Amino acid sequence: MPDKLEITNNIRTLRFFAHEMTQQALAEKAGVSRQTIIAVEAGKYSPSLELAFRIADAFGVPITDVFGFEKNEQK
Amino acid sequence: MLSIVISVLVVASYSIYAFGKAGMEHVNDLQFWAKTILIFIGIGIVAMIILQIVFHILMAISGAIRQKMKNDVVDEEEIERTMRVETSEDEMDKMIELKSNRFGYTIMGVGFMAGLIAIAFGASAVAMLNILFFSTWAGSFVEGLMQIRYYRRGV
Numbered sequence: 001m002p003d004k005l006e007i008t009n010n011i012r013t014l015r016f017f018a019h020e021m022t023q024q025a026l027a028e029k030a031g032v033s034r035q036t037i038i039a040v041e042a043g044k045y046s047p048s049l050e051l052a053f054r055i056a057d058a059f060g061v062p063i064t065d066v067f068g069f070e071k072n073e074q075k
Numbered sequence: 076m077l078s079i080v081i082s083v084l085v086v087a088s089y090s091i092y093a094f095g096k097a098g099m100e101h102v103n104d105l106q107f108w109a110k111t112i113l114i115f116i117g118i119g120i121v122a123m124i125i126l127q128i129v130f131h132i133l134m135a136i137s138g139a140i141r142q143k144m145k146n147d148v149v150d151e152e153e154i155e156r157t158m159r160v161e162t163s164e165d166e167m168d169k170m171i172e173l174k175s176n177r178f179g180y181t182i183m184g185v186g187f188m189a190g191l192i193a194i195a196f197g198a199s200a201v202a203m204l205n206i207l208f209f210s211t212w213a214g215s216f217v218e219g220l221m222q223i224r225y226y227r228r229g230v
Contacts, residue, residue, distance in 0.1 A: 028156070032165040035226070044229025045167050 004072040011041040014059045014066060029058035077126050079219035082212040085119040089208070108201050112208050119212075134158065171225040179218035186210020 015021045023041070027034040030051060039045035040055070047055065056063040092098070093111055101107035138154045164172075189210065190203040 024157070024160075028160055032167070033161055033163065035161075036165050036167040039167060039226075039229060042229070045170075046230075048166055051166060 006070045006072055007043070007046045008068045008070055009040065009043065009066055010068075011037075011055065011066060014061065018059055026055070026058055030054040076219060076223065077123060077130065078215045078222075081119055081123050081126065082216040082219070084122065085115055086209065086212045086216075088118070089115045093205075103199065103201060105200055105204075108204050112204060115208075131158070131162065134161065167230065170230050171222055174225060174230065175218045175221035178221045179214035182214035182217055183210055186213070 011026070015023070015026060023037045024034050027037045030037065031054060032051060036045065036047075036051075037055075040047050040051075052063055052067055056066045059066065089111070092115075093108070097107075097111075135154060135158055138157055139149050142149050142153065186206055186209065190206040193206055194200070194203050
């Protein structure tokens, strides 16, 4: 059984450095609802690859600057 | 949320009507029960449409009030844009719908099996119709609950 991956993100930090971009503004740029951005930012929803790229594009950074992962070892 | 409210309202009003005087007078009248169930399904659909319209109106009004409090002006384009973003279904909504639908269909399936088992054990066709009707709305109710759970706790 492979290790479980926990998807992490830096959306809050990136929003701060983008002149405190609101979740609403990011949602509009990424073409999703504010609810979805809130869930992604809180780590409650792992976005599709397409949405992940759109979020990265909204900040103008590579996808690896927005999303990362941590390995949780299976016992 | 709407499906929870509607399913509770429809089941409650159906129970009051069908298991009250009207139902007792037509205990074995299959036609009466079929008509009653069809009418209540229709009521449920109409109520869902009306509640959705009211919900959208309230959302637009609250958006306008929020803007007025923040900027002292109401920008209709901004409200329209916000409404479009908030009401359109995106990938997370679709994922939540898919996952919660599974619970609804399972309950409906169990209801169908329960109906067949009831018939197999000698219950009347009216009992089966009622089991099917209740399991359909129970499925819708649980579907709504699961949606709330997924939105709150994550997918």
